[in-house]
Amino acid sequence: MNEPHAAVVAEEFVALYGREPEGVWQAPGRINLIGEHTDYNDGFVLPVALPHAARVAVARRDDGVVRVHSSQGDGDVAEFTVDSLAPGSVAGWAAYPAGALWVLREDGHAVPGIDLHLDSDVPFGAGLSSSAALQCAVLLACDDLLGLGIERPRLARLAQRAENDYVGAPVGVMDQTASLCCAEGAALFLDTRDMSQRQVPLDLAAAGLVLLVVDTRVEHGHADGAYRHRREGCERSADLLGVKALRDVEAAGPELNALLARLPEPELRRLTRHVVTENERVLEAVRLLDDGRLRALGPVLTAGHASQRDDFAISCPQSDTAVDAALVAGALGARQTGGGFGGCVIVLTEPARVPGITAAIAAAYAARDGWNAPAFFTATPAPGARRLR
Ligand code: GLA
Numbered sequence: 001m002n003e004p005h006a007a008v009v010a011e012e013f014v015a016l017y018g019r020e021p022e023g024v025w026q027a028p029g030r031i032n033l034i035g036e037h038t039d040y041n042d043g044f045v046l047p048v049a050l051p052h053a054a055r056v057a058v059a060r061r062d063d064g065v066v067r068v069h070s071s072q073g074d075g076d077v078a079e080f081t082v083d084s085l086a087p088g089s090v091a092g093w094a095a096y097p098a099g100a101l102w103v104l105r106e107d108g109h110a111v112p113g114i115d116l117h118l119d120s121d122v123p124f125g126a127g128l129s130s131s132a133a134l135q136c137a138v139l140l141a142c143d144d145l146l147g148l149g150i151e152r153p154r155l156a157r158l159a160q161r162a163e164n165d166y167v168g169a170p171v172g173v174m175d176q177t178a179s180l181c182c183a184e185g186a187a188l189f190l191d192t193r194d195m196s197q198r199q200v201p202l203d204l205a206a207a208g209l210v211l212l213v214v215d216t217r218v219e220h221g222h223a224d225g226a227y228r229h230r231r232e233g234c235e236r237s238a239d240l241l242g243v244k245a246l247r248d249v250e251a252a253g254p255e256l257n258a259l260l261a262r263l264p265e266p267e268l269r270r271l272t273r274h275v276v277t278e279n280e281r282v283l284e285a286v287r288l289l290d291d292g293r294l295r296a297l298g299p300v301l302t303a304g305h306a307s308q309r310d311d312f313a314i315s316c317p318q319s320d321t322a323v324d325a326a327l328v329a330g331a332l333g334a335r336q337t338g339g340g341f342g343g344c345v346i347v348l349t350e351p352a353r354v355p356g357i358t359a360a361i362a363a364a365y366a367a368r369d370g371w372n373a374p375a376f377f378t379a380t381p382a383p384g385a386r387r388l389r
Pocket of ligand 1: 173174
């Protein structure tokens with residue numbers, strides 16, 4: 001299915017640079033089933049790779065010059081040298097491939113000049129990890145081409161470092177690991193503390209279910225400051241509770257309430273409660289998938305949404321409306337996925353209910369002034385990053 005994509009990207013490379021690429025690689029976007037804002041708290045996540053991917057055609061150069069072109073860019077070829085790379089030295093979309101090369105150099109590898117052509121069908125700004133997909137595609141291409149043999153979980157850590165230190169976004173490691181390590185037909189159960197992971201089979205069709213993805217068309221453009229604020233709140237809470245990370249708080253019920261009471265601010269209590277209960281929801285979701293009880297996942301997803309909305313305060317009216325309309329129209333469960341403040345909502349339901357659910361959400365949006373019309377697709381768990389040719 002991806003070979004046609006690879007041929008197109010390779011042809012575009014030839015048209016741009018006047019020579020054949022040495023290969024074509026791709027890295028997917030993701031949705032997250034459950035486990036939101038747990039990854040920078042050393043916690044658990046359960047992402048699924050999408051068929052949507054970033055693809056990169058690459059050929060090395062012997063002069064230390066890097067040229068980057070993207071079909072989604074402004075048409076220009078960005079040009080810089082490997083030696084000149086320093087945090088923030090390249091801006092805009094080209095910062096992602098530049099950051100990938102920078103982090104390899106920082107990690108001690110001899111990075112040559114390189115011509116790159118990128119093409120992606122991961123929607124930008126929709127909370128589906130379009131930036132991680134770009135970075136992971138370039139990192140995997142370089143790892144392969146240069147014969148570095150870096151294991152994928154470590155490659156994911158490098159991609160995270162590029163995003164943290166080169167691009168300047170304080171993200172966790174979920175998106176990069178999902179893009180590099182997911183397997184077809186499975187969700188990736190990842191412990192972000194030690195990067196241990198397991199593929200958990202997710203055969204939606206066999207269970208008579210689908211995962212509908214609703215793009216709320218709210219770009220999470222303001223997410224950066226708000227994301228950082230929440231991350232800092234979690235770190236402060238962990239300090240105040242005397243644990244390394246909030247992952248280490250395992251209490252529930254009255255015991256959890258007693259712990260929360262030790263935090264001086266209501267906001268810190270809410271942030272902590274989200275992370276602690278969200279980790280528990282990931283473990284519960286994994287148990288349900290292992291037992292083949294996919295329908296029972298619905299309420300776990302919906303509880304995750306309520307926690308994001310009420311405790312972590314990262315939802316928005318469009319996401320809440322999509323979740324509520326989906327549930328009223330008979331969905332088993334629904335939640336906003338990704339960093340928050342818009343992006344996409346995932347809905348677990350039977351295929352027969354999809355038309356009713358999409359109509360209900362579209363109607364609810366149409367009734368509101370100034371809301372973009374939502375977009376829909378169904379998610380099938382796709383393979384992680386790989387070489388296409
Ligand atoms: C963004 C970040 C991830 C993770 C999610 C929230 O996607 O890139 O590291 O923190 O938000 O779960």
